[in-house]
Amino acid sequence: MTHSSSDELIQASACEIKDLLNKNKVSPSELLNVLEARIQAVDGQVNALPTLCFDRARAFAKDLEKKSLEDRGILAGIPVPIKDLTATKGVRTTSGSPIFANRTPDWSDALVETMEANGAVVYAKSNTPEFGAGAHTFNPVFGTTRNPWDLSKSAAGSSGGAAAALATGCAWLAHGSDMGGSLRNPASFCGVVGLRPSMHRLADGPSTSPFQTLSMQGPMARNVADTALFLDAMVGFHNANPLALPATEASFLSTTQQKIKPIKVAYSSDLGVTPVDPEIAGICAQAALQFEEVGVIVEEATPELSEAPEIFKRLRGLDFVIGLGPLLDQHRDKLKQDIIWNIEYGRSLTAEDIAWAERKRGEIYYRMQSFFAEYDLLLCPTTIVPPFPVEQRYVEECAGQKLDTYIDWLAIVSTITLTASPAISIPCGFTKSGLPVGLQIVGKPQGEGPLLSAANVLEEILPKTNTPITPLSSIAQT
Known part of the structure; x- marks a missing residue:
């Protein structure tokens, strides 16, 4: 394979790569060679993929290549990195924690099994904050993932490694997960697409809490169609997850x-829950109004969501007690302060505190359903600030308003987590200093098809974000 064709492959979309695989113009093994060279060239600057497993990937690719083209699954041999929170058989899986720094599971998460059955070739683990806590990707095992658009800035998180790998051409598709915006925030900061699916659209597990409703796994890619393709390779019931939905009849990619254009959408600059940087609000409002170019009605509106940040804080606290409480008792000295605070806060809640949160979450859900009777989609900024300096732990202030905890700056995405709706972040423009901005588009529960279809319409109208890029040490001020 010539150097120029390697470059062409790196620039290609996942759908184009799948087409080449299906026409036998490239093999899964050749794609692995291309990625290995690309990672060697650029990943040292961003630290997106700290654990590589090319031997495992090549063995898997060779087995796949023995099958007929028709039997190679939806992805047909496209290589995929898995977030370092998700167990992958025979591959170091640390969760970004010193407690599990040397863990190599002898089993794979149900979702990894599903992806591999659908033709995904796992070649790397992507970096994540410790236990995925916090929307800035740094941990004591592998260090910090940097933003490809400006290496002095954060790639966000917790799927920061996944987003940075996509943006630098070290992945065509990337797996991630999202509790308080962890697929959406890094997509926004890195100029790619991240989809948080409906509740339990995908089967994962086994986990310590198979009945939980906040954290969901999902796809990231460089454009909307690629994201839909990857979602198709992730869906399907598995008994490791008692709440998982069966696969839909129509593929998400075909939809x-x-x-299909929505008829009427709503835009809110802040969902009534958070301060937002005025430049971000302006760029996102402009992007939402682009829907009018194709005859969609755009109105400023939002359901009443003001209690969502407090609801999320309580339910997240409970989840942390369930998932990480035993680790605090055994390894307090090996946990970062933010996680200790989160668990101890959860333990301070009374049954009545949690009952209030559950009741109020129910009210928000029904309010959203009434809202969706009038509007097809709800649009708002994905992140409230542009990418921030990599040395900062989290956003402490926005638009002159102080933010108290490490999760406060995520209210615009964590509020949507509570609604059970699918939500996608798509690139929608750049700040004056050249940093990417994401628009969050929220659909009806189990409405990924219409959501992706509408996002595809808008993506075509919006200015193009030309990923992948070679990492930039800084951006020239304009």
Whole structure:
């Protein structure tokens, strides 16, 4: 394979790569060679993929290549990195924690099994904050993941490694997960697409809490159609997850490619829950209004969501007690302060505190359903600030307003987590200093098809974000 064709492959979309695989113009093994060279060239600057497993990937690819083209699954041999929170058989899986720095599971998460059954070739683990806590990707095992658009800035998180790998051409598709925006925030900061699916759209597990409703796994890619393709390779019931939905009859990619326009959408600059940097609010409002170009009605509106940040804080606290409480008792000295605070806060809650949160979450859900009777989609900024300096632990202030905890700056995405709706972040423009901005688009529960289809319509109208890029040490001020 010539150098120029390697470059062309890196620049290609996942759908184009799948087409080449299906026409036998490239093999899964060749794609692995291309990625290995690309990672060697650029990942040292961003630290997106700290654990590589190319031997495992090549063995898997060779087995796949023995099958007929028709039997290679939805992805047909496209290589995929797995977030370092998710167990992958025979591959170091640390969760970004010194407690598990040397863990190599002898089993794979149900979702990894599903992806591999659908033709995904796992070649790397992507970096994440410790236990995925916090929307800035740094941990004591592998260090910090940097933003490819400006290496002095954060890639966000907790799927920061996944987003940075996509943006630098070290991945065509990337797996991630999202509790308080962890697929959406890094997509926004890195100029790629991240989809938090509906509750339990995908089967994962086994886990310490198979009945939980806050954290969901999902796809990231460089554009909407690629994201839909990857979602198709992730869905399907598995008994490791008692709440998982069966796969839909129509593929998400085919629905996405129909580019079905919504009739009427709502835009909110802040969902009534958070301060937002005025430049970000302006860029996102401008992007939402682009829907009018194709005859969609755009109105400023939002359901009443003001209690969502407090609800999320309590339910997240409970989740942390369930998932990480035993680790605090055994390894307090090996946990970062933010996680200790989160668990101890959860333990301070009374049954009545949690009952209030559950009741109020129910009210928000029904309010959203009434809202969706009038509007097809709800649009708002994905992140409230542009990418921040990599040395900062989290956003402490926005638009002159102080933010108290490490999760406060995520209210615009964590509020949507509570609604059970699917939500996607798509690139929608750049700040004056050239940093990417994401628009969050929220659909009806189990409405990924219409959501992706509408996002595909808008993506076509919005200015193009030309990923992948070679990492930039800084951006020239304009």
